[in-house]
Amino acid sequence: MAVNVADDRLPCGHDIDQLWDHLAKGAPDEHARSCEYCQAALNEIRPLRTATSELAAEPVRPPADLSSKVMAAVCARIASAPRIALPGTAGNRLFISERAAAFILRAAGDTVDGVRARSCQLTPDPHDLSISTDLKLSISLRFGMPALVAARAVRMAVRAAARAQLGLTLGRIDIDVVDVHAA
């Protein structure tokens, strides 16, 4: 080949990397169009550029069952998750996994406009569940959303969901705004 491995530069001082990038965009610059070295180099790399674009444009379809296979393997790996006991079930015991409880409370947080719930951690009082359970919730706020307003709405939403769906009374609710997302 006319191109030296050790040095990308053509005798005219142009860089073959630049030529390659120009080809990608479809148009060599003015110099390259009239320079014999650049023209020779372009002729060498043009078929590769065309072939690369052709291959890259070929649609690739993953197997239809990829997601379900992954999720089956994932679900099989979920170890016996930590559970919390729910109150008010006189005599009969009712437990919920922390994962499931967190799912419900995050969904409640998400109902507030401009809020995406992230980390959700319940810390139930080990001695008396009927009193209250503390919650730590991290959220991402939509840009421009006042944190105070959002936090108040989130507290109301998760408190209501905890009571209605889990029978839990939430005590302290700490909210941590960890991120802001675009409007």
Place this chain on the structure above:
Amino acid sequence: MIRRGLGHAGYMGGKLIGSTEVEFGVPRPRLGAADGESPLQQASAPLDDATLVVRAREGDVTAFEDLVRRYKVPVYRIAVRILNDPCSAADTAQEAFVTAWRRLPEVKAEQAFAAWLYRIAVTRAVSTLRTVRPHIPFDETVARDRRPGPEEHALANGLAAALRCALNRLTPEQRACWILREMEGLSYEEVATILHTTPGAVRGRLHRARLQLAEELTPWR
């Protein structure tokens, strides 16, 4: 670099997922989706990677399923292009996702999830390639003997097919570099992060790959 590129919603509209993303109906994150919508609609709008990663890490299987749906096309596509075999690519993609689930606690910067995931998939694909078909060090004379002539290229039905054959003769690392940079359109920095190397080393590998590939496509000049 990675924080601005891979894993950010702005990037999802770019080449990473590109047309195939739309074609196969995989939801892409729309950061503006929540604006002016009712709370219920907002809850069903696609969430950003960081939110999904934090949720998945705390055991939210649904959040992880969203990530799988979002990235299965590019992960499979990268695997099948490196391995050139749909069966082992499907296995590789599946294993990459399951490994990702297991190792979610290790993700430090949630924004960089895509790069982290691709790294798992590419590493696995490259090592599969080495196990299945150990790479023979590139030897000019041997390679010249094995290299198909123009007639064979013609039989292989065209330029793209010839490139596919030529890609098979690169080292696994060179091939991964080529695919990530030239076919997935990632930046040198992103490719370097995924391959655990430096942008300079990526440039070097790409340069050598280009020389070899261009030479193999000589009949098409």
